[in-house]
Amino acid sequence: MKFAVAVVQLMNIHDLNNESPETIRTAPVFYPRPDGGFVFAPETVVVSGCMLKSHHHRAMVEVGNEQGIPFCYLCAKGYGIRLAPPEFLNYLRKLGEPVPEEQAEVILGGREHDVLELCAGCDVHGFLRPQPPVLRRDSTIWFSFCVPLWTETDQGPSASAVLTHSRVLPEIAFVEEKAEEAVKEAAKKFYGPIPVGKEALAERVRQVQMVYHRMYASEVGAWTSVLDVDRVGVASTTGVKLPEEERHKRARAAILAYAPLLHGAMGASLARALPTGKALSVVAFVSRSLKVPFVPPHPAVLPNGPGEAADEFAGFVKLYSADGAVVWWSDPRMAWEPPSPPEGVDVLEADSPAGVLKLSLEYLGLSE
Numbered sequence: 528m529k530f531a532v533a534v535v536q537l538m539n540i541h542d543l544n545n546e547s548p549e550t551i552r553t554a555p556v557f558y559p560r561p562d563g564g565f566v567f568a569p570e571t572v573v574v575s576g577c578m579l580k581s582h583h584h585r586a587m588v589e590v591g592n593e594q595g596i597p598f599c600y601l602c603a604k605g606y607g608i609r610l611a612p613p614e615f616l617n618y619l620r621k622l623g624e625p626v627p628e629e630q631a632e633v634i635l636g637g638r639e640h641d642v643l644e645l646c647a648g649c650d651v652h653g654f655l656r657p658q659p660p661v662l663r664r665d666s667t668i669w670f671s672f673c674v675p676l677w678t679e680t681d682q683g684p685s686a687s688a689v690l691t692h693s694r695v696l697p698e699i700a701f702v703e704e705k706a707e708e709a710v711k712e713a714a715k716k717f718y719g720p721i722p723v724g725k726e727a728l729a730e731r732v733r734q735v736q737m738v739y740h741r742m743y744a745s746e747v748g749a750w751t752s753v754l755d756v757d758r759v760g761v762a763s764t765t766g767v768k769l770p771e772e773e774r775h776k777r778a779r780a781a782i783l784a785y786a787p788l789l790h791g792a793m794g795a796s797l798a799r800a801l802p803t804g805k806a807l808s809v810v811a812f813v814s815r816s817l818k819v820p821f822v823p824p825h826p827a828v829l830p831n832g833p834g835e836a837a838d839e840f841a842g843f844v845k846l847y848s849a850d851g852a853v854v855w856w857s858d859p860r861m862a863w864e865p866p867s868p869p870e871g872v873d874v875l876e877a878d879s880p881a882g883v884l885k886l887s888l889e890y891l892g893l894s895e
């Protein structure tokens with residue numbers, strides 16, 4: 528059983544992948560032109576696949592919690608460090624938030640199926656324990672970079688700009704309640720010579736603002752992801768499988784966890800910044816019997832729109848004598864047409880981005 532998805536979405540004014548306040552992640556990208564040949568964009572704003580994966584992990588914990596799926600302490604807290612080393616566990620103990628002892632035992636020395644039983648996050652997203660006894664599990668889910676579609680603008684396929692923000696220091700909110708001494712302390716801390724008189728001091732403190740710069744970017748971003756449903760709940764080193772019902776619950780949670788990403792929950796600073804985003808096209812490639820994951824071509828390299836991938840998928844499932852369905856949704860205002868069903872593959876039209884996930888779950892027999 529396999530699930531793959533290709534997504535195109537408008538991402539306006541969002542600090543996509545900031546590495547520091549003033550720099551944003553860019554990558555060199557080659558684009559095919561519809562009329563043949565290629566065009567090169569040396570500094571295209573991108574979101575890394577690792578970033579998308581970590582947002583999916585967080586969403587999966589939220590969805591899974593609702594459904595009573597188990598998560599280890601680290602995944603549940605969103606640490607994103609799977610099978611942490613002893614030093615990290617000690618660090619957490621020092622902070623007064625210790626990992627429960629029986630979980631620490633599994634994390635530090637358990638076999639693969641022990642870890643799968645403990646945590647659906649570690650199961651689906653994979654892990655590495657570099658210290659003995661060494662243990663590694665490949666992720667069952669992968670993400671491409673989010674790369675913009677080619678658009679003919681003066682700046683190339685993405686635009687970015689540094690914006691200046693100012694934030695008032697916390698002392699200011701309380702200045703009226705503070706004694707003169709406290710105001711003096713605050714003033715001393717943030718600027719040089721202290722003015723005379725309480726009123727003058729308060730005025731100076733009010734003027735204190737923290738100015739900082741942050742880089743924002745806009746683009747029509749696209750990404751792909753693959754979920755190897757067959758491997759969820761199966762230990763690759765020992766072959767031990769979790770009960771079928773639990774595996775289905777986890778696979779369903781993993782697919783449902785894509786929904787926030789379809790609506791723009793991605794990028795570096797999601798704790799405080801949301802994009803002015805809109806899904807434009809969501810296409811899923813699903814199969815019940817396929818044994819090898821199909822990696823959909825990235826929409827950024829399909830000059831004729833996401834429907835182009837349907838033929839490639841049909842060729843792929845035919846090669847392995849498997850079934851397949853393309854689940855399609857596109858904003859009606861876009862010029863993209865649903866693909867005409869290629870031989871051996873169904874085309875199912877969904878009525879919304881989330882509807883693609885719903886129809887995919889139904890096709891795979893993973894609906895509740």
Ligand SMILES: [Zn+2]
Pocket residue numbers: 598599600601602603609646647648649650
């Ligand atoms: Zn975990």
